[in-house]
Amino acid sequence: DRTLIVSDGSEYLHFWDVDNLGVDKKPRVKVTRQNPNHSARNLNELEFYGGKIIANVWHQDILLVINPETGVCEDEYNLSALWPKNSRSREGADVLNGVSVSGEDGVLYVTGKLWRKMFRLKLK
Numbered sequence: 001d002r003t004l005i006v007s008d009g010s011e012y013l014h015f016w017d018v019d020n021l022g023v024d025k026k027p028r029v030k031v032t033r034q035n036p037n038h039s040a041r042n043l044n045e046l047e048f049y050g051g052k053i054i055a056n057v058w059h060q061d062i063l064l065v066i067n068p069e070t071g072v073c074e075d076e077y078n079l080s081a082l083w084p085k086n087s088r089s090r091e092g093a094d095v096l097n098g099v100s101v102s103g104e105d106g107v108l109y110v111t112g113k114l115w116r117k118m119f120r121l122k123l124k
Helices: none
Strands: 003-007 012-017 024-030 043-049 052-057 062-066 073-078 096-101 107-112 119-122
Touching (some): 052 096, 062 096
Antiparallel strands (some): 003 012, 107 119
């Protein structure tokens, strides 16, 4: 049973049937951040790992760990120190935008558009 997890730029995640793209397999889930004043819009680079959805927030250096059943962000990581703003070449384009699950327990690789480095992260 395979499901494609999709973001449409809103604060909602959709769970599509891979054999019938665009058709929700289950109801969409509204993502809520730990701080209710922070938007969960522009979710990007979705990965499914350890029963959770990992996503970055486009144009922010934030990585979210989302419960797929409730939409609640169980962890939020501010990764702005990885590639300081003064080291970036183009405002608005030089942002966190690459998340990859590794074969190691709790380890992700992250990078950004126009970044010359990739970073290995161990999630708590």
